[in-house]
Amino acid sequence: MILVEACVNSVASAIEAVKGGAHRVELCDNLFEGGTTPSAATILMTAQKIGVDLHVLIRPRGGDFLYSELEMEVMKRDIQYCKRHGVKGVVLGVLEPNGQVDIKLTHELVKEAFPMSVTFHRAFDMVADPFQALEEVISTGCHRILTSGLSNKAWDGREMIANLVRTAKGRIIIMAGSGINYENAKQLVRFTGVTEIHTSSRTSYPSKMKYQSKNVFMGGIPQIPEYETLLTDAEKIKMIVQSLNGEL
Numbered sequence: 475m476i477l478v479e480a481c482v483n484s485v486a487s488a489i490e491a492v493k494g495g496a497h498r499v500e501l502c503d504n505l506f507e508g509g510t511t512p513s514a515a516t517i518l519m520t521a522q523k524i525g526v527d528l529h530v531l532i533r534p535r536g537g538d539f540l541y542s543e544l545e546m547e548v549m550k551r552d553i554q555y556c557k558r559h560g561v562k563g564v565v566l567g568v569l570e571p572n573g574q575v576d577i578k579l580t581h582e583l584v585k586e587a588f589p590m591s592v593t594f595h596r597a598f599d600m601v602a603d604p605f606q607a608l609e610e611v612i613s614t615g616c617h618r619i620l621t622s623g624l625s626n627k628a629w630d631g632r633e634m635i636a637n638l639v640r641t642a643k644g645r646i647i648i649m650a651g652s653g654i655n656y657e658n659a660k661q662l663v664r665f666t667g668v669t670e671i672h673t674s675s676r677t678s679y680p681s682k683m684k685y686q687s688k689n690v691f692m693g694g695i696p697q698i699p700e701y702e703t704l705l706t707d708a709e710k711i712k713m714i715v716q717s718l719n720g721e722l
């Protein structure tokens with residue numbers, strides 16, 4: 475069986491993902507920044523309302539993956555909170571200025587997370603040497619790597635993902651993510667040999683606000699939509715699962 479992990483941005487999205495047949499949920503916030511750690515209440519309520527494993531993104535801010543001592547302390551405390559409230563795994567990653575994995579700091583977070591499962595997130599796609607980084611992540615004790623093959627979309631990075639799977643030789647799980655849908659999921663799995671995929675599968679819903687200001691942008695960037703909500707689409711998840719099961 476190919477495990478389907480849904481990347482969700484809210485409690486409601488998590489519920490929809492499970493309705494669609496997702497086997498695991500990764501919970502995060504601020505998807506327009508690539509994801510950050512969700513609020514304590516969102517973590518707790520999601521853990522209470524879904525019947526599948528919950529993994530939580532541990533990332534204190536957007537931007538790069540070079541963290542200060544203060545940010546490391548924030549991440550450790552977020553990990554402790556997740557552990558206390560029944561979360562099954564965390565998703566994290568720390569890099570050095572030269573584009574290598576920060577083995578020492580990542581290992582500190584992995585130790586803090588024990589016995590939870592740990593995924594090294596798409597910071598991996600920002601490394602200088604992916605095969606050196608693969609060995610570095612393995613040495614930290616992480617259980618899997620989420621990657622798009624150092625491309626914007628997993629399909630574009632499929633050759634790199636396949637090479638990572640072959641090089642890993644089962645020492646760590648390689649999970650493909652970014653741009654995966656029911657049209658390419660099965661082909662991607664066959665090409666790369668991955669056993670886990672990661673998908674957002676969201677649909678945009680227009681705001682119910684009748685008055686909509688056209689002059690102010692809360693994030694300061696006009697490209698970020700102010701009057702729409704992104705919600706995981708249970709039907710899209712279902713179609714991916716069916717595709718992988720040979721039902722489509």
